[in-house]
Amino acid sequence: MIWEVFRQEREGQPLQHGGSLEAPNREFAEAYAVEFYGRRHESVALWVVPREAIVEIAEPYVADVFDRDYRRVDGYSLKVKLREARERAGTA
Amino acid sequence: MLERMTDEDFRAHVQGGGQVETGDAMPEDYRRALIKFIEMHGNSELMGVLPEREWILRAPTLQRKLALTAKVQDEVGHGQLIYRVVEDLGKPRDACFDDLIAGKTKFHNVFHYPTKTWGDVGVIAWLVDAAAIISQKALLKCSYAPYARIMKKICWEESFHILHGRDVVLTMMTGTDEQRDLVQEALDRWWGPLMQFHGNPIPAEHDPMYEWRIKSQGNEEARQQFLDGYVPQIWELGLTVPDPALRKDEETGVWHYTEPDWDELKWVVTGHGPATERRLGLRRASREETAWVRRAVLADAA
Numbered sequence: 001m002i003w004e005v006f007r008q009e010r011e012g013q014p015l016q017h018g019g020s021l022e023a024p025n026r027e028f029a030e031a032y033a034v035e036f037y038g039r040r041h042e043s044v045a046l047w048v049v050p051r052e053a054i055v056e057i058a059e060p061y062v063a064d065v066f067d068r069d070y071r072r073v074d075g076y077s078l079k080v081k082l083r084e085a086r087e088r089a090g091t092a
Numbered sequence: 093m094l095e096r097m098t099d100e101d102f103r104a105h106v107q108g109g110g111q112v113e114t115g116d117a118m119p120e121d122y123r124r125a126l127i128k129f130i131e132m133h134g135n136s137e138l139m140g141v142l143p144e145r146e147w148i149l150r151a152p153t154l155q156r157k158l159a160l161t162a163k164v165q166d167e168v169g170h171g172q173l174i175y176r177v178v179e180d181l182g183k184p185r186d187a188c189f190d191d192l193i194a195g196k197t198k199f200h201n202v203f204h205y206p207t208k209t210w211g212d213v214g215v216i217a218w219l220v221d222a223a224a225i226i227s228q229k230a231l232l233k234c235s236y237a238p239y240a241r242i243m244k245k246i247c248w249e250e251s252f253h254i255l256h257g258r259d260v261v262l263t264m265m266t267g268t269d270e271q272r273d274l275v276q277e278a279l280d281r282w283w284g285p286l287m288q289f290h291g292n293p294i295p296a297e298h299d300p301m302y303e304w305r306i307k308s309q310g311n312e313e314a315r316q317q318f319l320d321g322y323v324p325q326i327w328e329l330g331l332t333v334p335d336p337a338l339r340k341d342e343e344t345g346v347w348h349y350t351e352p353d354w355d356e357l358k359w360v361v362t363g364h365g366p367a368t369e370r371r372l373g374l375r376r377a378s379r380e381e382t383a384w385v386r387r388a389v390l391a392d393a394a
Contacts, residue, residue: 002180019173019242020180024393036169040252042245056115058093 003029004054007037008045015047094118106235106305113237114180122304126236127181129306134174135192135199141167142371143207143216152210159256163217166249173242180238193376195363200224202285204365211274214264215282217257222322223289225250226314227307235305265329272330279326280334287335287349288357290314319347 002022006015018037023029029048037043062068069075086092094116097105102119105112112118141164148164151157175185191197202220207213228247234240264271296302296310320340326333337350360368 017241018245019238020176021172022176022179022185024390028393032172036172037245039165039169040249042248056093 001025001029002051003033003048004051005033005037006047006049007043009043011044015045018043020051021048103303107303109305110235111237111240112235123181125300125304125306126239127178127183129301130174130181130236130239131178131183131188131191132198132200134171134178134188135197136203137167137171137174138192139199139203139371139375142374143203143205143367144213146207147210147213150210151213156260160213163253163256166253170246170249173246174239177236177239177242189379193372193379195368195372198361201288201357201360201365202282203371204360204368205281205285206367208281209274209278210260211264211271211276211278212281214257214260214275215278218254218261219257219279219282219286219322219326220289221250221253221257223286223314223318225254226317226321227290230307230309230314233305233308261329265331276331279331283334284353284356285360286318287315287352288354290318292354292357316347319349320345323347 001024002020004020005018007018008015021029021032021036023032026048033046033048037046083092094102094105094112096117099119099121102122106122112122144160144167145164148157148160151160175188178188179185188197192199202216202223207216225247228243228250231243232240232247234243261275264275291311293312293315294310296313299307299310301307302310319338323333323338323340335350337348340347359365363372
């Protein structure tokens with residue numbers, strides 16, 4: 001059985017995929033994860049997840065059928081408007 | 093996820109810095125090249141522990157014994173991570189072990205040689221590991237992402253090993269004349285294999301491992317980096333590098349050296365090194381002797 005290992009290097013950081021391991025059950029998976037990814041205190045947290053439990057999404061975005069720039073940072077350009085507003089207020 | 097594409101498009105993808113994940117479609121040639129390369133790396137981790145294992149009982153202090161034991165444990169751990177990547181590419185771990193002990197697959201040239209004295213242990217832990225980490229750092233950019241990810245952890249531990257090796261060498265160099273002689277003699281023995289370590293200087297663009305961006309640098313580039321980083325460190329300790337032709341061209345920054353013995357390299361890595369048979373024999377015996385443990389443990393887990 002294949003297990004995917006996610007590890008956190010420091011508290012507050014995201015858990016990131018570290019690698020995978022083969023183990024016959026959960027007990028072994030936990031022991032191997034500690035042995036391979038925690039021996040030198042390099043991880044503060046470890047997740048082991050059975051590979052088959054992971055759902056991979058083929059297209060992890062909403063297709064841009066319409067103009068959806070109002071959902072994105074680049075949909076808002078404040079620079080020109082801000083300059084104009086400051087000029088109008090006399091604070092430029 | 094990468095959909096199936098032509099070999100040409102795939103090549104353009106990896107050459108443009110694109111990466112590949114386990115479930116992605118990939119050309120058979122790429123998969124085969126990956127297995128060959130990564131399996132050889134796994135074999136080297138596993139065979140690389142044997143020269144050090146031989147010294148655990150003979151190490152001069154308890155601290156050194158513990159450090160060597162920890163290092164052996166690290167290298168075996170690297171082997172575990174690496175063989176796992178190979179398994180996902182389609183070759184089971186048992187098949188890797190079978191091929192290794194049958195002499196069908198390769199491991200690094202430096203692990204085919206005996207370790208004569210404690211001086212060898214220091215030189216190996218410092219300079220062999222230094223040469224290895226140069227190759228390994230170039231794998232952080234490997235086009236096969238699962239391999240690149242585990243290299244991050246492996247490189248981190250390897251830098252620690254170099255520190256250990258340097259400490260062993262510095263302790264001896266600040267000790268007695270006899271200790272200094274042991275280091276010099278070991279350097280004399282290991283210089284040849286060290287210069288062969290990164291392989292013959294074929295141009296990167298003719299190296300299939302580079303073409304697929306499994307490696308991100310050519311062999312000679314790696315060797316130059318090794319010389320540039322470590323020859324000054326060797327010299328500053330008063331050690332002599334056993335190559336009268338070795339010098340750096342200050343204008344071009346290129347190191348010149350006597351042509352390494354490529355025939356020896358080829359002969360040694362195809363299973364004819366002075367310690368090859370003995371070490372493979374040990375690997376074979378330990379696999380047989382520990383078979384009952386695996387059987388017992390797995391039966392209980394099932």
